[in-house]
Each structure stands twice: as C-alpha cells, then as structure tokens.
Amino acid sequence: MKAHRLAALIAALLSPFAGAASCVDPLDTFDKYNEAVPERQKNDIPSEYYVMSYSWAPHHCAGAERRSKQPGGRNYLQCGSGRSFGYVLHGLWPQGSKARPGHYPRACEGDQPRIDRKLLEKYLCMSPSVWLLQHEYEYHGTCMHDEALEDPKTYFDTALRLHQQLRLPDRELPDTAESRRWLLANNPHLRPDGIQYYAKGKEWQFCFDTRFSPTSCPGASPAGRPEARTEADASCRIKGNVNRRAGTRLYFTPAHPDYASVKINTADGERCFATEEDARAAGWRKAPE
Known part of the structure; x- marks a missing residue:
C-alpha cells in the first residue's frame, strides 16, 4: 500500500469524522x-x-x-x-x-x-x-x-x-x-x-418539482425517453442547440455550414422549431456562421 494511502487510512480511523463523514481525508x-x-x-x-x-x-x-x-x-x-x-x-x-x-x-x-x-x-x-x-x-x-x-x-x-x-x-x-x-x-x-x-x-x-416530489422531465415520453424528432420532420427544420457549459442556446438553419452535424436531444433541453421566428420567441439566437 502506498505511504500516502496508509496514512489516510490510519487518520480516517482515528478521525472524529470517521463515522459521520467517512469520505473526509487528511x-x-x-x-x-x-x-x-x-x-x-x-x-x-x-x-x-x-x-x-x-x-x-x-x-x-x-x-x-x-x-x-x-x-x-x-x-x-x-x-x-x-x-x-x-x-x-x-x-x-x-x-x-x-x-x-x-x-x-x-x-x-x-x-x-x-x-x-x-x-x-x-x-x-x-x-x-x-x-x-x-x-x-x-x-x-x-x-x-x-x-x-x-x-x-x-x-x-x-x-x-x-x-x-x-x-x-x-x-x-x-x-x-x-x-x-x-x-x-x-x-x-x-x-x-x-x-x-x-x-x-x-x-x-x-x-x-418545487416541493421536491418526483415529476416528469420536459420532452420525455411516458416510457421515459425523449420524443424522437428526425431531420426530415418539417417541425425540426430549425435546430435549437444547447451548450450547458457555456450557457448558450443557438439555433441553426439549413443554410448554416454546421447544420448537418447538429443533433437534437430533447433530454438536454434542445428543441426543434418550424421557423426562425419561433426559435427567437423561445429565447434562442441565431448561430454565427
């Protein structure tokens, strides 16, 4: 056993937090x-x-x-x-x-x-x-x-x-x-x-929900999976993409060079729109080219 792991184990056994907080490590x-x-x-x-x-x-x-x-x-x-x-x-x-x-x-x-x-x-x-x-x-x-x-x-x-x-x-x-x-x-x-x-x-x-009772997730089907949308679906002509790390929501039109590579996953909060107006009204902004 490596020396630092042995020291951590001994300290954890002696620590007053060992019972209440077993993941405390010196x-x-x-x-x-x-x-x-x-x-x-x-x-x-x-x-x-x-x-x-x-x-x-x-x-x-x-x-x-x-x-x-x-x-x-x-x-x-x-x-x-x-x-x-x-x-x-x-x-x-x-x-x-x-x-x-x-x-x-x-x-x-x-x-x-x-x-x-x-x-x-x-x-x-x-x-x-x-x-x-x-x-x-x-x-x-x-x-x-x-x-x-x-x-x-x-x-x-x-x-x-x-x-x-x-x-x-x-x-x-x-x-x-x-x-x-x-x-x-x-x-x-x-x-x-x-x-x-x-x-x-x-x-x-x-x-x-806000009372911390289990509730449905937006866009989920009764089976618990996101409702499928295909690129051939007319209502998915405009792709609303979400970047959680950056906190941005951009929409892509068929004219955008990256349009084909954008995949929609409603479980991630991503959405399909019929028109650019619908996307802007929902709070998305147009992806720069």
Missing part, C-alpha cells in the same frame, strides 16, 4: 476551490422544477489530469484516494419553465464567498470534491425557487436528502430500456417520464 487539502464567477454567467430567472444529475466517477477520473489525482490535487479524493466511487451527484440544478427546457437560471447571486471546508465535509461522500461543491452552490444553489433554500447548508442538505432516497447502481448504466427498468424497479417513487439521460455528459438525471 490528504485532501486542495484549497483553490473558490473560483471567480464572471458576471456574464449570471441568469437570474425563476426556477419551476429541478434536475438531479449523476456522473460516473471512473469516467470522470479517466479524463482527469494525473497531477490532479495526487494528494492536495483537485481530483484526489474522487480519483486518487483509493476510495471506490461509482455514481456521484454532479448537482441539484434549478431549471426554468417546463415550457422552455434549456432556459435555466445560473449564478443568480453572482460570485460568492468561499464555503468553509468543515461545512462541506458532510457532503463529500455524495459529491467528492470541495471544488465541485463550491461550484455547484455558486452556479445553482443561489437559484433555488425559495430564498430560504439558498444558503449553502440548506441547499446541500436538500440535495443530500434527495440523494439518500435514491438507490444507485454499482456499475455504469448505458442509455437503454433495461437500464431504465433497473432504475424504476429500485426507485419505485420515481416516475417513468421523470428519468432522462444526458448523452453529452453520460449522466443520469431525475426531475423533481
């Missing part, structure tokens, strides 16, 4: 976890429902830089500590109107102070990264539908309560009917149309 000392939030990221609009999104830790770790997995690195706890993480909560994300999927609030209060690491320790088994927890609070926790839910502790406690109600698999599930059957069989409180798969991030997502 070698997880990454301290540059409060990055500035640019003002341009702010989109303070009302939230009408929520999405809980889960990523597969081994997939994330496979793409993480080697240095970040070392003690003190940003990804050490999740990827280098020797702990076995499977599905971890990427975030509890307030969403806008169900009538306008993909138009969601973001960084509603702008840049926020650094959250005390001691407060974050309680949530590390759910989201094993202080950087991720700080990021999720700043970009999503400040946008809860009720201001009483917007302080860090209440936001994370809400996420933890929902997280503890879910039974997640110990293997990565592909986007198949069998996977959906497994999720429903092991989580009977969920709705069949309240489960969606975020293909770009390979994440499973669950939708909740």
Whole structure:
C-alpha cells in the first residue's frame, strides 16, 4: 500500500469524522476551490422544477489530469484516494419553465464567498470534491425557487436528502430500456417520464418539482425517453442547440455550414422549431456562421 494511502487510512480511523463523514481525508487539502464567477454567467430567472444529475466517477477520473489525482490535487479524493466511487451527484440544478427546457437560471447571486471546508465535509461522500461543491452552490444553489433554500447548508442538505432516497447502481448504466427498468424497479417513487439521460455528459438525471416530489422531465415520453424528432420532420427544420457549459442556446438553419452535424436531444433541453421566428420567441439566437 502506498505511504500516502496508509496514512489516510490510519487518520480516517482515528478521525472524529470517521463515522459521520467517512469520505473526509487528511490528504485532501486542495484549497483553490473558490473560483471567480464572471458576471456574464449570471441568469437570474425563476426556477419551476429541478434536475438531479449523476456522473460516473471512473469516467470522470479517466479524463482527469494525473497531477490532479495526487494528494492536495483537485481530483484526489474522487480519483486518487483509493476510495471506490461509482455514481456521484454532479448537482441539484434549478431549471426554468417546463415550457422552455434549456432556459435555466445560473449564478443568480453572482460570485460568492468561499464555503468553509468543515461545512462541506458532510457532503463529500455524495459529491467528492470541495471544488465541485463550491461550484455547484455558486452556479445553482443561489437559484433555488425559495430564498430560504439558498444558503449553502440548506441547499446541500436538500440535495443530500434527495440523494439518500435514491438507490444507485454499482456499475455504469448505458442509455437503454433495461437500464431504465433497473432504475424504476429500485426507485419505485420515481416516475417513468421523470428519468432522462444526458448523452453529452453520460449522466443520469431525475426531475423533481418545487416541493421536491418526483415529476416528469420536459420532452420525455411516458416510457421515459425523449420524443424522437428526425431531420426530415418539417417541425425540426430549425435546430435549437444547447451548450450547458457555456450557457448558450443557438439555433441553426439549413443554410448554416454546421447544420448537418447538429443533433437534437430533447433530454438536454434542445428543441426543434418550424421557423426562425419561433426559435427567437423561445429565447434562442441565431448561430454565427
């Protein structure tokens, strides 16, 4: 056993947090976890429902830089500590109107102070990264539908309560009917149309209303899959694409050079439009050529 892992194990056994917070690691000392939030990221609009999104830790770790997995690195706890993480909560994300999927609030209060690491320790088994927890609070926790839910502790406690109600698999599930059957069989409180798969991030997502009861996801069919739209469908002549990382919503016309490569996934909040006017009215802007 490597020396740093042995030291972590001994410290964990002796730590007063070992029982209550088994994912606290003395070698997880990454301290540059409060990055500035640019003002341009702010989109303070009302939230009408929520999405809980889960990523597969081994997939994330496979793409993480080697240095970040070392003690003190940003990804050490999740990827280098020797702990076995499977599905971890990427975030509890307030969403806008169900009538306008993909138009969601973001960084509603702008840049926020650094959250005390001691407060974050309680949530590390759910989201094993202080950087991720700080990021999720700043970009999503400040946008809860009720201001009483917007302080860090209440936001994370809400996420933890929902997280503890879910039974997640110990293997990565592909986007198949069998996977959906497994999720429903092991989580009977969920709705069949309240489960969606975020293909770009390979994440499973669950939708909740503002009372945090399971609800349907916009655009999902009763079987829980996005309603299919083909490029031959006249109502999909204009393609509304969503870039979650950049927070942009662009529409592509058949004349755009990238039109053929744009694929629509309604589970990601992407939409088809019959006309450019419809796309602009829904809040999309034309993609530059």
